[in-house]
Amino acid sequence: MRTRDVPTLVARAREGDPRSVARLITLVENGDPKLAEVAAALAPYAGRAQVVGLTGSPGVGKSTTTNELVRALRKAGHRVGVLAVDPSSPFTGGAILGDRIRMQDHTTDPGVYIRSMSSRGQLGGLAAATPQAVRVLEGAGCDVVLVETVGVGQAEVEIASLADTTLVLLAPGMGDAIQAVKAGILEIADVFVVNKADRPGADATYRDIQGMLSLGERSPGEWRPQVVRAVAVKGEGVDDVVAAIEKHRAWLESSGRLQARREARAAAEVEAIALGTLRARLGSLREGTALSDLAARVAAGGLDPYAAAESLIKDL
Amino acid sequence: MRTRDVPTLVARAREGDPRSVARLITLVENGDPKLAEVAAALAPYAGRAQVVGLTGSPGVGKSTTTNELVRALRKAGHRVGVLAVDPSSPFTGGAILGDRIRMQDHTTDPGVYIRSMSSRGQLGGLAAATPQAVRVLEGAGCDVVLVETVGVGQAEVEIASLADTTLVLLAPGMGDAIQAVKAGILEIADVFVVNKADRPGADATYRDIQGMLSLGERSPGEWRPQVVRAVAVKGEGVDDVVAAIEKHRAWLESSGRLQARREARAAAEVEAIALGTLRARLGSLREGTALSDLAARVAAGGLDPYAAAESLIKDL
Numbered sequence: 001m002r003t004r005d006v007p008t009l010v011a012r013a014r015e016g017d018p019r020s021v022a023r024l025i026t027l028v029e030n031g032d033p034k035l036a037e038v039a040a041a042l043a044p045y046a047g048r049a050q051v052v053g054l055t056g057s058p059g060v061g062k063s064t065t066t067n068e069l070v071r072a073l074r075k076a077g078h079r080v081g082v083l084a085v086d087p088s089s090p091f092t093g094g095a096i097l098g099d100r101i102r103m104q105d106h107t108t109d110p111g112v113y114i115r116s117m118s119s120r121g122q123l124g125g126l127a128a129a130t131p132q133a134v135r136v137l138e139g140a141g142c143d144v145v146l147v148e149t150v151g152v153g154q155a156e157v158e159i160a161s162l163a164d165t166t167l168v169l170l171a172p173g174m175g176d177a178i179q180a181v182k183a184g185i186l187e188i189a190d191v192f193v194v195n196k197a198d199r200p201g202a203d204a205t206y207r208d209i210q211g212m213l214s215l216g217e218r219s220p221g222e223w224r225p226q227v228v229r230a231v232a233v234k235g236e237g238v239d240d241v242v243a244a245i246e247k248h249r250a251w252l253e254s255s256g257r258l259q260a261r262r263e264a265r266a267a268a269e270v271e272a273i274a275l276g277t278l279r280a281r282l283g284s285l286r287e288g289t290a291l292s293d294l295a296a297r298v299a300a301g302g303l304d305p306y307a308a309a310e311s312l313i314k315d316l
Numbered sequence: 317m318r319t320r321d322v323p324t325l326v327a328r329a330r331e332g333d334p335r336s337v338a339r340l341i342t343l344v345e346n347g348d349p350k351l352a353e354v355a356a357a358l359a360p361y362a363g364r365a366q367v368v369g370l371t372g373s374p375g376v377g378k379s380t381t382t383n384e385l386v387r388a389l390r391k392a393g394h395r396v397g398v399l400a401v402d403p404s405s406p407f408t409g410g411a412i413l414g415d416r417i418r419m420q421d422h423t424t425d426p427g428v429y430i431r432s433m434s435s436r437g438q439l440g441g442l443a444a445a446t447p448q449a450v451r452v453l454e455g456a457g458c459d460v461v462l463v464e465t466v467g468v469g470q471a472e473v474e475i476a477s478l479a480d481t482t483l484v485l486l487a488p489g490m491g492d493a494i495q496a497v498k499a500g501i502l503e504i505a506d507v508f509v510v511n512k513a514d515r516p517g518a519d520a521t522y523r524d525i526q527g528m529l530s531l532g533e534r535s536p537g538e539w540r541p542q543v544v545r546a547v548a549v550k551g552e553g554v555d556d557v558v559a560a561i562e563k564h565r566a567w568l569e570s571s572g573r574l575q576a577r578r579e580a581r582a583a584a585e586v587e588a589i590a591l592g593t594l595r596a597r598l599g600s601l602r603e604g605t606a607l608s609d610l611a612a613r614v615a616a617g618g619l620d621p622y623a624a625a626e627s628l629i630k631d632l
Contacts, residue, residue, distance in 0.1 A: 039620035046617040131621070259615070266621065267611035271598055273625035278594045282587055295583035299575070301362040304355035305447070305582065309589035 006034055010041040013140045024136045025115050028129055039132060045139040047262060050249050053163030054148045060171040061195045065232040066148050070112055072242045073144050081137030081145040082114040085130055113137055128272045130162055162265055165248045167191045172201035189225050191244045197229035223251050281316050290315050322350055326357040329456045340452045341431050344445055361455040363578055366565050369479030370464045376487040377511040381548040382464050386428055388558045389460050397453030397461040398430040401446055429453055444588045446478055478581055481564045483507045488517035505541050507560045513545035539567050597632050606631050
């Protein structure tokens with residue numbers, strides 16, 4: 001592929017050119033030196049889409065549900081972006097997105113952009129890369145962006161919290177209701193989808209979630225998470241999921257929470273980038289002798305590590 | 317408990333007073349404001365002990381093995397410190413140290429200090445708190461410090477890498493050999509202990525590990541990880557584990573690696589503290605309006621987050 005300058009790439013992405021969209025997301029994902037320029041060019045498009053996070057344990061049917069949601073959202077006239085985010089650690093490797101292939105259903109639809117992402121060079125990791133990729137898709141005219149993450153661990157919770165609306169997928173008989181509570185998912189979910197609702201145990205899962213939600217206290221005007229049954233593989237219940245998403249969007253706007261959430265998210269994003277930048281600057285000290293000189297003194301007992309850290313910070 | 321000044325606490329810990337040792341570790345664990353003073357007072361005692369990391373999946377017998385190792389090391393005339401470190405995330409909670417109670421065997425022995433630790437207020441998390449707690453125990457005269465961590469995840473690998481000598485415990489029939497490779501444990505283990513060696517499958521586990529080790533290339537003079545069989549619950553093989561630890565220590569010294577490892581560790585520690593300090597300073601910006609003002613501009617599309625982060629860093 002030829003290199004293009006950032007203004008041209010952004011202009012083409014604005015016109016809906018899928019290759020320019022892909023190139024911009026790659027720049028973001030790789031922490032390319034042009035990132036600051038890309039970010040500056042994309043800043044005006046911030047906030048144009050409803051960002052919908054979608055998470056759940058492996059095997060609950062995330063890909064199928066995403067696929068069907070895209071279909072339903074397209075039918076309703078939306079332009080849709082999908083980011084499948086893989087927050088797996090460097091130790092476990094990142095080959096868990098093999099079922100991306102199913103999403104090929106939509107590859108010929110010019111109103112859909114689909115992209116897998118992992119954290120590579122990005123300062124601030126996926127917490128910084130994901131909102132930036134969302135902005136690329138917003139720039140390209142998407143008014144809904146689905147951010148799909150695997151699992152219910154801490155990284156996933158963080159990424160889901162970048163969304164305006166967070167969907168948590170569950171499936172019967174996986175002990176997911178309890179898992180959800182343990183992983184703090186209950187606090188971040190705006191909509192629960194009990195997928196595979198035609199399987200034994202689905203009613204129990206539905207009741208478990210409703211039961212847990214009824215335990216939480218809510219002030220008047222607070223959002224009460226919706227619980228929706230679906231059989232995504234048959235397309236059943238998907239319209240109900242879309243309805244729940246739209247209902248949540250309406251509540252976000254009428255309650256004034258959309259603005260508050262987005263400002264909180266922007267703050268978290270700026271902080272993550274700042275911390276990533278500082279981390280990189282510290283890391284670059286490894287190449288010089290300042291850190292190793294300090295470390296030798298600490299190891300020899302001549303300096304304590306807190307005093308050494310202070311001295312290091314002064315060098316930044 | 318009465319508050320005491322740091323010099324008095326350190327002096328008493330030096331004399332072997334267990335309550336002063338406990339108080340100092342609590343200060344370290346909580347990220348007490350006196351931490352810098354504690355660190356300065358303890359700096360001279362750095363490097364007095366051999367730090368032995370001990371890790372493995374739940375159920376392999378870590379507590380029993382630690383307990384028996386303490387017994388054997390005491391018999392050999394060592395003063396022994398034990399830090400049982402719980403790196404569990406804030407989301408999953410930290411109640412996995414219930415079996416600490418077994419360690420009560422040694423509570424009346426004045427030559428043994430045992431302590432559970434979790435990451436609370438510490439700048440730099442456990443990566444910074446653990447070496448500092450080790451220094452408390454070194455100050456108290458321990459010449460061996462065992463650092464026990466649960467599991468084989470990334471946090472555990474990090475904490476194990478703080479040790480001079482890292483023991484990885486396995487048990488037959490848990491698929492641990494493959495797990496070990498996946499989690500990067502193979503690279504950090506100096507000694508493998510196949511515990512529960514009287515159970516079916518122990519020989520296969522032993523052969524698996526030996527087989528994997530024979531695949532790795534090693535330069536002449538490199539350490540070849542030892543594999544030891546043990547039945548910790550019966551005290552069997554524990555002397556062999558101690559012998560392997562001592563052999564590794566002798567190799568570290570004769571090869572010059574001890575110094576190199578400790579300087580690398582000190583560098584990592586200083587970096588972790590520096591990053592923690594910077595993170596805390598960023599966090600304290602949340603109380604003011606600088607971050608929220610920037611975030612509001614980013615959310616409104618008037619500023620990109622990278623430019624905002626740069627501006628934030630200038631304020632630090």
